[in-house]
Amino acid sequence: MDDGERRRAEALRAPGSRRLHALARALVRMTLSSYCDVAPDRWSFAPGPGGKPRIAGPHDLRSLRFNLSHTDGLLALAVSRDCDVGVDVERLDPLADFEGLAEVAFAPCERDAVRAAATEQRAARFFRLWTAKEALLKAQGLGLGTVDPRAIIFDAEASPPRLARPGGAGPWSFRALRPTAAHVATLAVPAASVELQVGWATPGRRVTPPSGSRPLPGLSGRTPSRRAS
Numbered sequence: 645m646d647d648g649e650r651r652r653a654e655a656l657r658a659p660g661s662r663r664l665h666a667l668a669r670a671l672v673r674m675t676l677s678s679y680c681d682v683a684p685d686r687w688s689f690a691p692g693p694g695g696k697p698r699i700a701g702p703h704d705l706r707s708l709r710f711n712l713s714h715t716d717g718l719l720a721l722a723v724s725r726d727c728d729v730g731v732d733v734e735r736l737d738p739l740a741d742f743e744g745l746a747e748v749a750f751a752p753c754e755r756d757a758v759r760a761a762a763t764e765q766r767a768a769r770f771f772r773l774w775t776a777k778e779a780l781l782k783a784q785g786l787g788l789g790t791v792d793p794r795a796i797i798f799d800a801e802a803s804p805p806r807l808a809r810p811g812g813a814g815p816w817s818f819r820a821l822r823p824t825a826a827h828v829a830t831l832a833v834p835a836a837s838v839e840l841q842v843g844w845a846t847p848g849r850r851v852t853p854p855s856g857s858r859p860l861p862g863l864s865g866r867t868p869s870r871r872a873s
């Protein structure tokens with residue numbers, strides 16, 4: 645961890661939160677290093693205008709983008725190249741206050757779709773929509789308070805998720821993931837097709853970069869011997 649990350653860790657009171665923070669830093673640094681010859685402790689990060697962390701150095705590797713999400717029992721990290729990416733992971737809580745949360749974050753048609761779902765499907769439908777919205781906001785680097793999530797409307801029946809009204813900001817693609825039986829995640833990218841990998845980390849287990857991650861062709865900071873053929 646760098647000084648800023650250490651200061652943030654020290655500010656966290658609960659030991660569990662401190663451990664999660666450290667695990668997240670390790671997952672980000674080790675995963676980014678799996679794509680190029682940069683030691684995990686050499687990465688530096690800086691927040692974008694909306695607070696989204698981005699790579700600040702090494703300077704020539706800023707084409708790599710990432711986004712992190714944490715929830716009870718799981719961390720998700722999405723990495724992309726040359727385009728923004730957003731990820732959100734949530735634990736499927738069947739006892740969540742769907743009505744109350746949908747009131748503040750869902751459009752009327754989305755609320756109706758959640759209400760219409762069979763009881764055993766309600767949590768999955770709710771969190772699929774929720775994570776899709778949040779992944780889209782996170783891909784754009786927008787935080788709570790800058791956009792009304794009720795204005796971002798998804799087709800509640802679509803799989804993978806699809807915007808009901810795409811708007812003028814170009815195409816968005818979404819990938820629906822189910823990393824465990826208890827977790828739902830969605831990825832958002834502003835393109836029809838991108839090079840993208842997702843890494844997961846579970847508190848209490850060893851951090852490993854995404855399976856199949858390898859040095860990416862064309863990224864500098866690597867030694868020629870590791871260049872992909």
Ligand SMILES: CC(C)(COP(=O)(O)OP(=O)(O)OC[C@H]1O[C@@H](n2cnc3c(N)ncnc32)[C@H](O)[C@@H]1OP(=O)(O)O)[C@@H](O)C(=O)NCCC(=O)NCCS
Pocket residue numbers: 665668694695696697711712713714715731732733749774777778781782783784785786787788789793
């Ligand atoms: C940070 C934010 C964007 C997501 O918060 P969250 O759901 O509590 O947290 P997640 O676990 O999914 O993501 C946290 C990570 O996102 C990253 N992040 C921080 N600010 C971000 C931003 N503006 N954009 C994208 N990613 C951001 C960080 O890496 C952070 O982890 P870290 O603090 O350990 O580095 C939050 O401030 C927010 O505003 N979310 C929108 C929530 C919303 O409107 N929900 C309604 C349903 S759509």
